[in-house]
Amino acid sequence: MTSQLSVRGLCKAYGEVVVADQIEIDLGHGGCLGVIGPNGAGKSSLFHLLTGTVMPDAGTIRLAGRELAGLPAHARARLGVARAFQVPQAFGHLSVFENALAAATFGAGLRGDAAAAAAMQALERCGLARHAERVAGALGLLDRKRLEVAKGIAAAPKLLLLDEVAGGLTEREVQVVVDLVRELKRSYAVIWIEHIPHALKAVADRVMVLHFGRKLLEDTPAAVMDSAIVREIYMGIPADAAAA
Numbered sequence: 001m002t003s004q005l006s007v008r009g010l011c012k013a014y015g016e017v018v019v020a021d022q023i024e025i026d027l028g029h030g031g032c033l034g035v036i037g038p039n040g041a042g043k044s045s046l047f048h049l050l051t052g053t054v055m056p057d058a059g060t061i062r063l064a065g066r067e068l069a070g071l072p073a074h075a076r077a078r079l080g081v082a083r084a085f086q087v088p089q090a091f092g093h094l095s096v097f098e099n100a101l102a103a104a105t106f107g108a109g110l111r112g113d114a115a116a117a118a119a120m121q122a123l124e125r126c127g128l129a130r131h132a133e134r135v136a137g138a139l140g141l142l143d144r145k146r147l148e149v150a151k152g153i154a155a156a157p158k159l160l161l162l163d164e165v166a167g168g169l170t171e172r173e174v175q176v177v178v179d180l181v182r183e184l185k186r187s188y189a190v191i192w193i194e195h196i197p198h199a200l201k202a203v204a205d206r207v208m209v210l211h212f213g214r215k216l217l218e219d220t221p222a223a224v225m226d227s228a229i230v231r232e233i234y235m236g237i238p239a240d241a242a243a244a
């Protein structure tokens, strides 16, 4: 696997609270790394560090051969980092199309027809083309989540960061998102924070487990979900007892 994303020794602490402790990630072009971990594990912080809204204390972040760690968020966006937020961040008073257009303009740096075409393509890919003229604030939760993803891909990313894009959805809606992410991971390096085991099993090539900013485990989704470590940190069953 040639690495599209290569993270080495990534560290960040807020005083005593360590949110990233020597994190290492390798991800190829066209692949999906799932991320799980209890509340406060440092999952969202990892995305802040990758996007540049928070600067690391130490470590390197190489994307397609470029070093990102010292760069501000807008520069990283231009170099191909896009994020779909856990709580959808659309401009509610603008149309669905205008939201995607803003991402193509400010994220990908496109103008005019090229920006409009990229925006429309992103909406089509996410199943939102028929809602293009609707006001974003009027969308239901699934479509707001899909718009969050569409804005991400309209920004022409190399690395697509998905923060609980299936969270809060019904089982049928989760399946829609699973199919979407499975299709998208063919084009982008995807990191997907999600709490739904079967969704990650269906899409992720590997899953990593974060706890207190540390990567405790990285393996296939099935191996991770069955691991004693995951049972311990989610259900309080000591790993020793589970192994015995």
Ligand SMILES: Nc1ncnc2c1ncn2[C@@H]1O[C@H](COP(=O)(O)OP(=O)(O)O)[C@@H](O)[C@H]1O
Binding pocket: 014, 017, 018, 019, 037, 038, 039, 040, 041, 042, 043, 044, 045, 046
């Ligand atoms: N800007 C900040 N200042 C101080 N503590 C923070 C800040 N951002 C996050 N934290 C703390 O870091 C820990 C990890 O947070 P976060 O990455 O949001 O966790 P997760 O997304 O895994 O639930 C939490 O304990 C949180 O309170």
Ligand SMILES: [Mg+2]
Binding pocket: 043, 044, 045, 086
């Ligand atoms: Mg979070």
